[in-house]
Amino acid sequence: MASAVQLMGFNSSHLRCHYSSFRRHPKTIPHPLALSSSSHEATYLRCFLPSTRRRRKVIGRSVSFRSPFLPTTAVLKLDEAKLVSIPSGSDRVEDRFPHGAGVYGVYDKAGELQFIGISRNVAASIAAHSKALPDLCCSVKVGLLEGDNSDKTVLTDAWKSWLEEHITLTGKIPPGNQNGNSPWVRRPQRKPDLRLTPGRHVQLTVPLEELIDLLVKENEVVAFIKGSRSAPQCGFSQRVVGILESLRVDFECVDVLDEEHNFGLRETLKRYSNWPTFPQVFVRGELIGGCDIISSMAEKGELVALFRK
């Protein structure tokens, strides 16, 4: 097998991903795939078929007689992928699309391609997009990668080739892929909490007050909370984090209970802000308030106005 593959010009990574389909369909012979202009790694994409999503068929191009939707080149081309409409409700989105790694293109109501993305969990990404930008997410094309071929370069190459295909065709970069278009590419994972010091053993060269001052002035929105962003230790802190996240505010979080990295912060911050309790939310260097104030501002829509400035 190995020598046959070498004869055909495969490198080892091609061998690995093609081997399985070769074994499953011994009558078909894998052959070198036409590489897209941008891709020096062959990318094996499965055509995404909604009707067969439960079975998740693994289909190599060598068995293309099984379905008219199958790709005929290494990378399933953008114009070959089937356009599937996005159902409303994130549960149904997750149910409808495959959870594997792949490339996807999101189209708006007018059928304009808005964004090309890659993901290790296509369904989750599409669900997140349609939740974040419902107006721009009407339907989607998906090109799934073979299960064990989801490393980053392969994903990136698939993304590049779709993007190039679209640009060649229309001369335009999808709006969501243009620089500085953050709503599409917002990182799904939460930011880590900020720490004021590297540790308790380190002697500070500036007073803690100055550190706090710098922190709240250099970051647009800072929340000082009890516990971490992902696991607040107090109900009020949790509510504030929930409100800020629901408004999709890009904010920094500082855990005032972290005695190792934020030693002495609670007392110093109370003095600095002249505010007796936590959480405390600062916007552009100014204390906005604690849980009660943030909640009531959120209810009245004042918070949205504040962050929009």
Add this chain to the structure above:
Amino acid sequence: MGVTKEDVEDALNDSLKPSHLEVIDTSGGCGASFDVEIVSENFEGKRLLERHRLVNAALSAQMPHIHALSIKKVLTPSQWKPLEKA
């Protein structure tokens, strides 16, 4: 010695002259936790934070004995009117 609902009301009445005041003891009697709704002309032209500061200042004597004070509403009379009818 706990703080009673009346203590909180007295302190707020004295310093803020509210036109509407509602203090709810949410501690179940031990005097450690209160919800407050307060309407006063003193809040006119002040941001929410400054209003909360006024309330906190008015209760500074009681604060050390209060575990939780939740200020549900701090409004000016003009803001309160439409809510009152509803």
